[in-house]
Amino acid sequence: xxxxxxxxxxxHISREKQGTCFFKLVSLLWFPFLIFLGVIAGxxxxxxxxxxxxxxxxxxxxxxxxxxxxxxxxYYATCKFKRRDEEMQNVLSWYVKNNQLTIGDVTKANxxxxxxxxxxxxxxxxxxxxxxxxxVFPTLGILGTFISIALSMPxxxxxxxxxxxxxxxxxxxxxxxxxxxxxxxxxxxLWWIYFEKSGMSDFERNIDTIKENIKHHFWSKEExxxxxxxxxxxxxxxxxxxxxxxxxxxxxxEMHDSIGKRxxxxxxxxxxxxxxxxxxxxxxxxxxxxxxxxxxxxDKFIKSxxxxxxxxxxxxxxxxIVHKELLQKDDKLQDVTRNLNQNIAQLNLTLLSLSEELKxxxxxxx
Numbered sequence: 001x002x003x004x005x006x007x008x009x010x011x012h013i014s015r016e017k018q019g020t021c022f023f024k025l026v027s028l029l030w031f032p033f034l035i036f037l038g039v040i041a042g043x044x045x046x047x048x049x050x051x052x053x054x055x056x057x058x059x060x061x062x063x064x065x066x067x068x069x070x071x072x073x074x075y076y077a078t079c080k081f082k083r084r085d086e087e088m089q090n091v092l093s094w095y096v097k098n099n100q101l102t103i104g105d106v107t108k109a110n111x112x113x114x115x116x117x118x119x120x121x122x123x124x125x126x127x128x129x130x131x132x133x134x135x136v137f138p139t140l141g142i143l144g145t146f147i148s149i150a151l152s153m154p155x156x157x158x159x160x161x162x163x164x165x166x167x168x169x170x171x172x173x174x175x176x177x178x179x180x181x182x183x184x185x186x187x188x189x190l191w192w193i194y195f196e197k198s199g200m201s202d203f204e205r206n207i208d209t210i211k212e213n214i215k216h217h218f219w220s221k222e223e224x225x226x227x228x229x230x231x232x233x234x235x236x237x238x239x240x241x242x243x244x245x246x247x248x249x250x251x252x253x254e255m256h257d258s259i260g261k262r263x264x265x266x267x268x269x270x271x272x273x274x275x276x277x278x279x280x281x282x283x284x285x286x287x288x289x290x291x292x293x294x295x296x297x298x299d300k301f302i303k304s305x306x307x308x309x310x311x312x313x314x315x316x317x318x319x320x321i322v323h324k325e326l327l328q329k330d331d332k333l334q335d336v337t338r339n340l341n342q343n344i345a346q347l348n349l350t351l352l353s354l355s356e357e358l359k360x361x362x363x364x365x366x
Contacts, residue, residue: 020083021076032188036059039056039059039180050177054148054152055148055178066137069192077124077125078199092214096218103227110218111218113215134193137185138182141182141185141188
């Protein structure tokens, strides 16, 4: 397992000596640009190459399109990939830590490194542009050739043979320069393919180097299958030892003794349960007898209660009659008492009057 002192994965990619990938773009650009300059020089008759204006425009258009595609070439993208090794180191360390799987005493990432590298390198260029570039340039060259031929095509309306020959010579000259566009497009396609294959080879070498340097950080399918096989063998050995113990005479004798003990224990439990059941039945019979006696006593008590209740009812009736008689006698007594009080009051009046008379008599005698 290769790690630096900061705990980041170190995959040892050799960096480019230049500070940037500018010279990669220059390598892709210099020869197509020189050819385009030669075409312009031929148009201005600076060199002995006859080029028409329409061919210059078509070749310039293809060259501008090539400039747009150029940054998507694998030759330049591989350089960008190398320059991003520190960023890859950080992202790869995060990827390893967030996909760790511990099997036994070993901890590795249980994730495909190919997926990480594919996702990381997907932002380096547009693979759609790079895949069609090799066919786009020859197609544009052929299209530009036909456009150039159409623009340089005379109408052949002349009746004079001399003028007709002149028009034919103009046509042939225009066709000759028009083919420069196709040649340029085919050349750009070959140029693109060369650097594309060169860049892809370099990229694959870097990928192989990365995989080789970080393979100890990741579980491989073979390692997981081997560990699974080893664990299966261990489990099989454990099962084999358990089966051996089960089939041994000692284990069978122990099982027989254990079963015998369990049967004896079960018999003892049944006997105890029967004894408990008999005792419970006897207690239940006693309770039944006691309850029957209690029922009889309760019947007698109920009868006695009913007799007492009837006697109490009769007594209550007698008491009510006596109460009525007492009320009547009380009324008579109140009348007698009232009459007696009146008689006493009259007697008092009489005694008072008699007392006054006696006082008068005594006063007269004196």
